[in-house]
Amino acid sequence: MSAGVEVVGDRWTLLLVRELLFGSRRFNDLHRGMPGISRTLLSGRLRRLQVTGLVVRTLDSEGRPEYQLTPAGAALEPLVWQLGDWARRWYFGDPKEEQLDSAWVLWRLRQFVRQDRLPARRVVVEFVLRSAVDEHAWLVLAPGETSACDRHPGYDVDIWVNADLAELHRLVAGTSILDAAIHAGRVNVDGEPTLVAGFSDWFAWRAPTMSHDADQLEGEIAVPPTADSE
Known part of the structure; x- marks a missing residue:
């Protein structure tokens, strides 16, 4: 050791x-x-x-x-995911204000994209991220290619995601669930109905584990697939 x-x-x-x-x-x-x-x-x-x-x-x-x-x-792959799982369950708390980073969280979300679940055409998702100062960021999802942008990519937007920046960090870390965040009003997804209906399935969200004082079994880690580099 x-x-x-x-x-x-x-x-x-x-x-x-x-x-x-x-x-x-x-x-x-x-x-x-x-x-x-x-x-x-x-x-x-x-x-x-x-x-x-x-x-x-x-x-x-x-x-x-x-x-x-x-x-x-x-x-080292099992060690990496198990260490992250351990930290989420026993150590990782709510993200602090100085840890909130819209560019980083969109880059990480880009890595969670499941290419085999995307529509057969390009889809542009605009994120309005609420924090001390609201920020905008975009994901361009196309067959075989995914890009994260901090400037408008120049294409028409198909889906708008309005979310607390802290909540998007929780979703990426696997300490929150998208459906629960939408129900609580911390995330809102709007746009073409058929695209909105499939949005959550486009990403390999990490499955939250139970807290250390819970009596239930912990969830499994959903390891995201790789995404093509920009």
């Missing part, structure tokens, strides 16, 4: 492994999914993981660098 902690026990390594498990391959995508890490530190972590044999650096068809997990790195 001591040897394992020496390899992956720092603040950023398992978070970097998580991003790679979600399908991020390029440096900018990895950086976007890890708010708080500097580009210099991320470069250092990637080099270290290559030395320890957890990550390999390759070039795509255009000569741009990409990063992928080796078999040893991919074998």
Whole structure:
């Protein structure tokens, strides 16, 4: 155990492994999914993981660098999800105001998209996120490609999601359920009725676990599939 902690026990390594498990391959995508890490530190972590044999650096068809997990790195997957599940059940509380980040939460939601459940055409979802200052963000969902944008993508909007920013963080973390949030008025989904009806099924929401003092069995973790990089 001591040897394992020496390899992956720092603040950023398992978070970097998580991003790679979600399908991020390029440096900018990895950086976007890890708010708080500097580009210099991320470069250092990637080099270290290559030395320890957890990550390999390759070039795509255009000569741009990409990063992928080796078999040893991919074998950390159960540990990553179980650690997150443990934290949600025993440690993770309500998000604090300084933790609320609309760009990060939309990037994470993008990674939850289930490509096989999307409509056969492009769908644009606009999020109006309520916090101290209301913010707007967009998801562009198209067959084979999903993008998260902090500026209007230039397409007509099909669905509007009006939500407390804190509630969207809870939904992504798996401490809240979309249907319950809609019923309580913390989330409202509007737009074309057929699209609204299928909206919740487009994402692999993490199933909430019961609190440590509950008498019921905990829910299973719904691990989101990977999403194509922007």
